[in-house]
Amino acid sequence: MLVKPTLVVATLSEIDLHRLWDEGLRGFIFDLDNTIMAPHTGILEDHIGEWLKTLEEMGYKSIVVSNNPIKMYTDAAAKTLNLPVIGNAGKPRRKMLYKALELLELEAHQVAVVGDRPLTDIWGGQRLGSKTILVDPLIKEKEHQIVKFLRRLERMFVHPGPH
Numbered sequence: 024m025l026v027k028p029t030l031v032v033a034t035l036s037e038i039d040l041h042r043l044w045d046e047g048l049r050g051f052i053f054d055l056d057n058t059i060m061a062p063h064t065g066i067l068e069d070h071i072g073e074w075l076k077t078l079e080e081m082g083y084k085s086i087v088v089s090n091n092p093i094k095m096y097t098d099a100a101a102k103t104l105n106l107p108v109i110g111n112a113g114k115p116r117r118k119m120l121y122k123a124l125e126l127l128e129l130e131a132h133q134v135a136v137v138g139d140r141p142l143t144d145i146w147g148g149q150r151l152g153s154k155t156i157l158v159d160p161l162i163k164e165k166e167h168q169i170v171k172f173l174r175r176l177e178r179m180f181v182h183p184g185p186h
């Protein structure tokens with residue numbers, strides 16, 4: 024198994040939206056925790072909110088697919104983001120990613136799956152046949168050592184570049 028994100032970026036704003044549009048991309052499937060929101064905060068930072076607005080203005084469609092099982096939380100996130108949020112998704116399983124494509128009314132090749140976790144977000148997106156974008160987690164410093172260790176391990180599976 025090899026996880027090969029199409030792009031690896033430090034922050035969402037590094038994503039070249041015009042270039043992706045020219046390549047035929049029309050939508051994004053975002054991970055929630057640590058990708059567009061700091062975990063457990065329910066707070067959308069201004070710069071990310073602005074970036075999401077830019078996407079919408081350009082004509083991109085967006086949806087959030089999260090493995091977070093707490094419905095109250097994912098429902099609240101949907102309200103804050105003003106985007107549909109599918110929770111308890113079980114990524115890297117594809118079932119809910121297919122559902123997201125259905126809701127976006129887009130094909131897999133027209134969508135990029137964006138997330139901070141190689142083995143759930145990126146692996147799922149790769150299996151879906153979509154472009155994948157790995158971003159650095161929004162919050163790193165509060166993580167336990169074991170989580171940091173697991174993240175390092177996970178990154179060992181990552182080989183940036185075209186599929």
Ligand SMILES: [Mg+2]
Binds near residue numbers: 056057139140
């Ligand atoms: Mg995440």
